[in-house]
Amino acid sequence: MTITGIPALVGSYDNYIWVLYQNQEAWVVDPGESQQVIAFLKQQNLTLQGILVTHHHFDHVDGIPALKQAYPKATVYGPQKTDNASIQVRLKGGETVPIFNDFILTVLDTPGHTPDHISYYNEQALFCADTLFSAGCGRLLGGTVEAFSQSLLTLRELPDETPFYCAHEYTEDNLKFAIQVEPDNLELQQRFANLNVNYPTIKTTALGTLKIEKETNPFLRFDRPSIKEQLLKRGAQDTPASLFKTLRDWKDQYDRQN
Numbered sequence: 001m002t003i004t005g006i007p008a009l010v011g012s013y014d015n016y017i018w019v020l021y022q023n024q025e026a027w028v029v030d031p032g033e034s035q036q037v038i039a040f041l042k043q044q045n046l047t048l049q050g051i052l053v054t055h056h057h058f059d060h061v062d063g064i065p066a067l068k069q070a071y072p073k074a075t076v077y078g079p080q081k082t083d084n085a086s087i088q089v090r091l092k093g094g095e096t097v098p099i100f101n102d103f104i105l106t107v108l109d110t111p112g113h114t115p116d117h118i119s120y121y122n123e124q125a126l127f128c129a130d131t132l133f134s135a136g137c138g139r140l141l142g143g144t145v146e147a148f149s150q151s152l153l154t155l156r157e158l159p160d161e162t163p164f165y166c167a168h169e170y171t172e173d174n175l176k177f178a179i180q181v182e183p184d185n186l187e188l189q190q191r192f193a194n195l196n197v198n199y200p201t202i203k204t205t206a207l208g209t210l211k212i213e214k215e216t217n218p219f220l221r222f223d224r225p226s227i228k229e230q231l232l233k234r235g236a237q238d239t240p241a242s243l244f245k246t247l248r249d250w251k252d253q254y255d256r257q258n
């Protein structure tokens with residue numbers, strides 16, 4: 001099986017639409033656009049079997065109608081809570097989606113960015129959309145800090161080797177902020193020095209593994225001493241929700257200034 005990331009909404013939201021395929025069959029994750037996805041499927045001689053949706057935002061769902069028109073037999077899977085009439089199979093945490101015979105994804109409830117957000121996981125791939133980004137995380141757009149911090153801690157429990165696929169390419173900006181938060185983190189310095197993003201070319205590998213995220217992503221490290229100390233100084237209380245909120249506020253402030 002192959003997983004390829006097709007750039008979408010380039011220059012505005014810088015999304016990835018992930019395509020999973022083998023034996024002429026394909027699935028797509030969060031199609032915010034359709035044209036380039038259909039072109040890719042045709043070029044590779046693939047038939048679309050299914051669409052996976054993580055949450056309701058337009059940059060994850062707006063390509064669905066045109067994809068359904070081109071591939072009427074494709075089935076749309078999405079969260080139970082998402083308000084979108086295109087979703088045919090409603091999912092909640094713990095349920096599974098059979099993608100290919102030897103490739104089944106489990107649904108993880110990962111609310112926080114939005115209340116409806118789910119992720120799709122097995123040991124070969126984590127599709128976590130706007131919950132966990134490469135070196136960052138999504139913004140709070142309707143979810144709670146309690147839910148978001150717990151979702152991040154849930155993802156942190158997954159195996160180190162898990163290849164990781166999120167929905168946006170913000171790695172460079174995220175790493176610049178991460179270095180402000182944790183200037184003495186050697187893995188982080190090394191990651192930034194070796195950064196080689198090349199967006200918006202088609203992505204033929206995962207964005208990395210959870211190991212590198214656990215080592216360098218401040219949003220998986222808000223309770224680590226090196227970061228926690230600074231968050232407490234910034235007024236956080238020693239709870240996951242408060243530490244996360246303080247870090248997220250710090251990042252939002254950083255984004256407004258940069």
Ligand SMILES: [Zn+2]
Nearest residue numbers: 055057113130
């Ligand atoms: Zn979103």
